[in-house]
Amino acid sequence: MHKLKAKIASLEKYASAHNLLDKAEALFLRHGGPVARLWLKLSGTARAVVxxxxxxxxxxxxxxxxxxxxxxxxxxxxxxxxxLNQYRGSAPAHPERAVPFTFIHVDEETYREWGEPIFTPRDKLAALIRYARENGAASIVVDIALDRPTPDDVPLQEELSSFNQPGNRTHLFQIRTFMAPLEGETGLTRLRTSFLDKTFGLDHPYIHPASSLYNLAEDGVVRHWRVWEPVCHVGKDGAAQPVALPSVQLATLAISHDQYAQLKQTLANQLTPGCDQAVELPDQIFRVDSRLAVHLGGDRIKKTILYSIPWQLKPGESRPQIEWNGTPTPLLTKIPARRIIQQPDLKEDLNGQIVIIGTSHAEARDTHMTPFGEMPGAMIIINAIHSILQHGEIQPPGLLGKLLLQSALIVVMSLIFARWRSLAGAVITYVLIVAAMLPLSLWLFKAGMWLDFALPLLAVQLHQVAKSFHERIDRARQMAQIESNNSSNQEKTA
Known part of the structure; x- marks a missing residue:
């Protein structure tokens, strides 16, 4: 008898939420009028569904x-x-949109072999750019700071001058850095001046400034990319004027669709007349084609980087391959910079590929936390470019779509609970979610859509469990009352 009472007490604390619902239902029946009478006509299953x-x-x-x-x-x-980790290292969802990447990186061995220089030697950087250009790269991203002049700048300037030659089709993106306003200052972030600005400016047809800034989440993980940066640029004449720098991934997308001029104009239209006013990011759409569009403002979910290319492979992992120019080609190829410098005649078919030149050694201080763990900043650029070329923005379903899907699932869950009550219903519902919805979510996510349905369904499941506990309490109380009556009858008989 004491065990039964203890069991009742333990169940009661789990059923408190359902007791509140019972009280609310009683109040509704007392004051609900015609709606309450209609409610009484519904079956128990129909009430549970509602x-x-x-x-x-x-x-x-x-x-x-x-x-x-x-x-x-x-x-x-x-x-x-x-x-994201379920699709780590997977083949592209849209192979026809995939472009192979080559990462030429100044790794630890290269850095030490070059004498651990403070700045990446400009003559060696020029050789790396020349290697990528002469081997047919469509785009070259230089993720190495060029803000300050060095004694070795002439070879680099000469190599970049080759982008002026007739017949050149290679685009080069120079990742730029910025200076935030000092305390008490207002206005736009300032663009650090590069020694190359005097020679090539910001409007060169093949050499483009770009941003690689990303939004850092509260837990220190890079998950979301930024669309563009309104910044203040001090020109050759010393005058300051606002300019718009697209993110490197957006610029790559625009150039791949011959929309770069339209992108620059669209961004320029958002600027204020002077550098002393901040720019509010508008929710305007830049449409690349009928399939791809990017919101210049918008929420963070839309700007999620769909990481799929890891920096280091786990045991048993391999790089996916894509069909490129009729040949199976790794989605990512990594080449240490020292190998290219040591073998000037090295040939590699980079025709149409995107080449990123960056650093991976520790002294570069360019390592960031991602959903795949730590990776160099250049690898984040690679994943961001691959993500936007594959999917554009991630597309969360609208409110109506979410509610319709949740309604359908809730009805199914309610019918299952009506058929199999208590723990069996909870287990079957859980299996239903995992077996049916999880693959759907994964498939939609790989296609660039984010479907989040878990919390509302979990709440319904907890409600059903609470209801089950409540029913068990009622049964336990009835059993306790029966046992109490039997004991009283036995005492009277004795």
């Missing part, structure tokens, strides 16, 4: 208004990180 819909959709609506809360962001980050 209650579950109210709970699930109510939470879904609440989540839609809480996208910037810490709790929702953390859940969002955990979900996206998990999905």
């Amino acid at each position: 209650i579950n819909l109210l709970i699930g959709l109510g939470i879904g609506l609440w989540l839609f208004t809480q996208t910037n809360s810490d709790l929702i962001r953390k859940a969002e980050y955990n979900g996206i990180d998990w999905v």
